Amino acid sequence: MTDTLHWNDQGQPISNHFDDIYFSTENGLAETNYVFLQQNNLQQRFSNLSENSVFTIAETGFGTGLNFLACCALWEQTAPKTAQLHFVSTEKYPLTKHTIAQAATLWPELQTHTSSLLKVYPNTIPLNQTIRSTEQADYYRFQVTPTIYLSLLIGDATLGLKQLLARTLLETETPDILPAETQNPKSTSYETDSRQWRGVDAWFLDGFAPSKNPDMWTPELFATIKKLSYIKTTIATFTAAGVVKRGLLSEGFTLKKVPGYGKKREMLTAEYPQQSAQKNTPTHQNLTNEAGITPSPQKIKTTQRLSTWALINNYQTVPTGTKIAIIGGGLAGSHTAHALAKKGYQITLFEKADTLAAGASGNAQGIVYGKLSASGDPLGEMNRYSLRYAQSFYSDYWRRDSKHPTTNNKEDKNNIDAGNACGVLQLSLTEKIQQAHRKIANEVVNDTDNLRHVSAEEASLIANTRIDYHALYFPKLGWINPPKLCEWLIQHPNISIVSHTEITELQQHGTQWRLHTRSTENDNSSTQIFDAVVIANAYDATQFTQTNTLPVKQIRGQVSHYPSTDIPEQLNTVVCGKAYIAPASQGMHCLGASFNLHNDNPALDPVDHQHNIHNIAQQTPDIIDRYDYIPTNDDIKQKTAKLDGRASFRCVTPDYLPIVGAVPIDAELHTRFGALRKNGRQTINIAGSYYPRLYINIGHGSRGLAYTPLCSEILANLIQGSPPPIPQYLIQKLSPARFTIRDMIRTP
Ligand SMILES: Cc1cc2nc3c(=O)[nH]c(=O)nc-3n(C[C@H](O)[C@H](O)[C@H](O)COP(=O)(O)OP(=O)(O)OC[C@H]3O[C@@H](n4cnc5c(N)ncnc54)[C@H](O)[C@@H]3O)c2cc1C
Ligand SMILES: C[S@@+](CC[C@H](N)C(=O)[O-])C[C@H]1O[C@@H](n2cnc3c(N)ncnc32)[C@H](O)[C@@H]1O
Structure with a gap:
């Protein structure tokens, strides 16, 4: 892109389009x-x-x-x-x-x-x-x-x-x-x-x-x-x-x-x-309802067909300095704590495990990646905005490590265990994907600094290993160790962590919320009062009466840990397709991840290891060959059984978009918008119905690293009453009320 101005003799910018000055020449x-x-x-x-x-x-x-x-x-x-x-x-x-x-x-x-x-x-x-x-x-x-x-x-x-x-x-x-x-x-x-x-x-x-x-x-x-x-x-x-x-x-x-x-x-x-x-x-x-009673419906007169159910009134904003509880210490909870603490809120983050990142966020390496789309649909747009925001957000995290490699020195790289902006190659595994990837790079994103579509030869050079596919190349993305990231995110004087503590129930208490807690160490229970609450405990959000109808699923995933010592050459970038592999960290590669809806066993499964290996062997054959783990080997079961790894559960939504925003009062939505069952296209001039000061940030599926920074900022802006970081039409697509409304439209 060339600029649209020229400089006059006094060194002042003049617009070519408008033939006008940018500022006073005086x-x-x-x-x-x-x-x-x-x-x-x-x-x-x-x-x-x-x-x-x-x-x-x-x-x-x-x-x-x-x-x-x-x-x-x-x-x-x-x-x-x-x-x-x-x-x-x-x-x-x-x-x-x-x-x-x-x-x-x-x-x-x-x-x-x-x-x-x-x-x-x-x-x-x-x-x-x-x-x-x-x-x-x-x-x-x-x-x-x-x-x-x-x-x-x-x-x-x-x-x-x-x-x-x-x-x-x-x-x-x-x-x-x-x-x-x-x-x-x-x-x-x-x-x-x-x-x-x-x-x-x-x-x-x-x-x-x-x-x-x-x-x-x-x-x-x-x-x-x-x-x-x-x-x-x-x-x-x-x-x-x-x-x-x-x-x-x-x-x-x-x-x-x-x-x-x-x-x-x-x-x-x-x-x-x-x-x-x-x-x-x-x-x-x-607009603040002092009695803590949900405001009665507003009748809205409008000439346009509006999705009024998504309208949340200003009573949802929370004055800074007040006490907010966050439930869940994974990526979503830690990012939300970080975003709100920076805005001046006093945060207490409750985690039922003994450490942060005990659930899906506990892997040693996670990739900052997304699923862009060639058509500009909401999922693709959410991914585009999330990656843009995440790249800029994590640049501080990636930069902060004094050991961050500026060279290709092997020892230097092996020292890095918190993450690395080493670039991400997303393989174009089929002809159709290749066409879509080309369009995404050249038209949708159209930003060669941050994304290029590269040939198999170029991809091989970038990754420093043989790759047989064209690929989307994100030079400024990379991988992150999520537990270390969570630790980094909560380093703020406004954040207190309460671990070993499960929140078992939420009760409205005037304009505040009473949280029932249970110690996971000694089973003691107590209650605490907060001005506002953010539910960020992934699938376990379904344990609360306010959020138990959300249609989220748990999908098991497993990563496999491969020792890196045998590899003579370095893998330079993350490579992902059907599976991903990142450059080695702490002497190992973290390969992932399997995707299994019908397995709820948290124990490691050798079949999932084989699945990971098989996928990686297809994508980066030289790396897997070196380990002699080719899936045709008779002894693969024996070998994979010895592999280490980690299994955990993603929280997935039906449309793969996260759930972010104020928590709706479901029964009330049914009453107000019940007419949609008869005619899903009609305009109902009533605003949505939401619990005062109760918010949620879950459903990050396989893309928690990309989604959670942006989603947490969206939520923090909503809570604070400041401008949103992405267009409002997209924010509505994340609304926790969307499923209830869709159900009513689909089920007469
Ligand atoms: C195998 C695998 C590989 C993955 N790889 C990637 C990747 O490469 N890149 C990527 O972006 N994403 C990846 N993901 C997805 C990513 O890990 C998730 O999207 C992300 O971790 C979700 O974060 P979360 O905070 O929403 O959930 P979680 O990390 O599961 O956190 C929820 C937390 O809430 C706590 N909790 C639950 N109930 C309560 C309660 N009542 N009270 C207190 N605490 C409670 C839990 O103990 C847990 O710590 C992967 C997922 C899996 C399973
Ligand atoms: C006088 S200059 C602004 C000077 C600027 N505020 C500054 O501090 O340098 C006007 C700017 O408005 C932009 N502009 C013109 N028409 C616009 C439009 N319809 N929408 C948004 N920006 C526009 C121009 O490209 C130009 O950069």
Whole structure:
């Protein structure tokens, strides 16, 4: 991808598409400070924030990132140390890292923040073709500093911003979920918070002048801005053009003209429509049901067919600093603890075993891989987003180990037992898979830095062993030791671990939850109270009455441990197809994994070892040959019986998507949406029904390493009320309520 700008004689960037400047030629940084930071009153608002609070800024037109960088500088100077900034920006023509770096040389005073941005910003941000054809914007989430999150929505501004909404239009006639004192009895309708998060605090309406870029400044953009705003929202824009004025006025914003920067006579600022806001907009406080009773159904008036059952109201957000219990200390529980602790929650993680990662997360090597799809279906998209997020998330984990190999030195590599970003080859085992893989690499992902389709020869060179298949090559992914990862994830002062403790029951206790615990050491039982609970105990979630109807299955899997000492050459990368093998760690390769729905025996099974060996022998024949474990050998049973390994159970959902979100009240869903049994296509204007502050994160199947970082962040954002890390339509596909609704539609 080439950039869409050129540099003028003064070294300033000029857009080729729009023939317009990116920032003031007089002083871009001074313009940003004046127009966007000062006019949104950010210095004061940042310094007034309390510890652990969240502030969200949204922008149209990320460009060179100057506004973002200036904002980071102000944030670091003025905001409390634990407050968090979410900066969401849209960009239709993303610049390369090289160009952003070049533009940033104009602002040496922002050097620290520029370096932080460039550390996480990709070399190029490709335009994803599948996404373009389905009219979606692509979504990137970067953690730029420990307290600054940047979400880039690639594509048209309105398209991107709409992805932050669960709904486009929701109105209710019965604001009966408001506590009596805030209810306005005369009010017949008000706009429901359709964001599933608090909304934008301050807008930077940048993006070239309306005269040069009329396509962006549409009525739909202003309507979307309104839906993402709330009572405290402010807006600043460099322009005072009529179309912007009219657009904001038509959405009811209160406008003010102020002197523009430099030669610009005027600019605009705006505030959220105060009157209707007070009357109509639910806030976190007034939606919280103090009695702990589930709010009664909202009637939603809409012209569109909406999956209203997925709507969770703001009462699901939990104030930071409160106590949250997490049940289960595997990858899902540990990642959730990590994500929530970083956001300021006090976490107690309960694990019934004596250590973390005692279940499926206990293998010595797991592969960070996924199942991409050529068609852009939700499963493929969830995998694409999960891998993107996981790659960026784990880069810190992979980097942190001082022993991380930068060379091919054998000894160096053998020392690595926590994980290695050694690359992953996913073999194209059939002609059909090969075609799909080619499309995925060249069209769906279209990002050669992170994914290429390679020939068998190239795959062999990359892996340093004979491979007879073409392959998808992910150069920046690799393998991880999940137990060590879990240990790393929970190293946070806000996290306490309570092991040997099984949670046996959950009871609603006002707005809180009472957890019944049982010691697995001495069988003692007790109860503890928490403000919120996250169920992350995989298949065992079915032990709780609130989640016992979830249609999850347990599927046994076994990995085989192969001593690596006999192999003269090194396997350089992970190779996966029907099975996977990673470069040796602690003197062995961990081969996996078998997949057996009808075996619930946790003991090692020699037949599964044979299965693993057979698959690996087909994929990387030179490696298995060396062990003389070729499946045709008569003595294979004897040999495999001596092999070590580990068997455990995956938690699998019918659609292979994880289950993440608020826990529905199943019986109530049946009542509210029972009419779907008669006509599954009808619109039912009632919101879903969910337990207050009870969440779940399970069903990670065979891809826990890829899914759990993203799913935990999705959940943490939902709990915190901050912008989601992926589009809302995909988040809905993970909803724990989806099975009940599907059942009703399918079973008249
Ligand atoms: C053989 C095999 C190989 C695999 N290989 C890979 C791979 O290469 N890459 C990959 O991404 N994924 C792989 N997976 C899948 C991956 O391991 C899982 O998706 C992941 O571990 C799931 O994590 P979890 O935290 O949801 O579940 P678990 O790791 O099973 O954790 C659940 C935890 O909850 C605890 N618990 C249960 N009930 C209670 C209770 N009531 N109170 C307190 N604690 C409780 C359990 O003791 C357990 O520790 C593999 C799975 C298997 C079985
Ligand atoms: C004036 S520049 C933004 C400057 C930027 N805020 C900065 O700090 O450098 C305008 C940006 O808006 C982008 N843009 C233009 N039309 C857009 C649209 N319809 N949707 C999203 N971005 C758009 C342009 O590609 C350009 O990067």
